[in-house]
Amino acid sequence: MTLGLTGRDAGRLAAVAAQSGEAGAAVVQGVFDVRDRHALTGFLGAFDADHPVDLLVANAGVLEGRQADGTSEDGETARRVVEINLLGAIDTVHAVLPGMTGRASGHIVLVSSLAGLSPVADAPAYSASKAGLLGYGRALRTALAPSGVRVSVVCPGYVASAMTDSHIGKQPGKIGAPAAARLIAEGVARNRAVIGFPRVLFRLAMITPFVPEAINRAATRDLRFHVARK
């Protein structure tokens, strides 16, 4: 199996590539920012030509939001979040989609969030980017169904990572990355449209749009958070 791994930080990428190599994967690394469409398209296009992609995971994302002093994200930050989390993922899909549709096979996995189902007051742009990605993925799944290309959207709750380290607040139902990876792999194998976890929080997030605003606010008061400066 050949794994294409991408990110901005060459050192972190090399460490993950080494671990993947030890587990038996051949790895091709691409160091670029997903906002750099030229680099993204060049890398993924060349990778797909050499190793026809059967599973694409658009995972790159950043969390920004309310600061420790109570100030909200500024306009520049909000734009950057949407550019990375939503437009970066859409560009990632389009870099590989012609190959997949040409072969009439492949699975696209978009990593959204429970915040895409139930927006969080302390991270408005993050919530918008993840809601956008969820809508995009669900629409794309239906659009691509006749072509043989599958699409799933992942909506995780809290998963231990550098991102949750920067989320200063309660994190109910937090799980480790290996457990999250297993749930995602299971959902992908079953070709689920939306892979949400943990189950209880996923179900609560699904009914949020039907809950009166005052009740929703009261229920989430304890979950307010701020994002630590990097």
Ligand SMILES: NC(=O)c1ccc[n+]([C@@H]2O[C@H](COP(=O)([O-])OP(=O)(O)OC[C@H]3O[C@@H](n4cnc5c(N)ncnc54)[C@H](OP(=O)(O)O)[C@@H]3O)[C@@H](O)[C@H]2O)c1
């Ligand atoms: N952890 C959670 O609780 C949680 C919950 C719901 C959804 N998610 C989603 O899961 C995904 C992974 O998050 P994580 O928790 O693993 O966070 P993380 O530890 O901060 O990892 C984020 C990943 O995205 C990459 N990335 C960020 N900005 C990028 C950019 N501009 N260009 C290219 N790559 C970029 C990072 O690589 P480099 O830094 O090397 O670029 C890193 O691999 C994100 O989409 C996140 O929104 C996480």
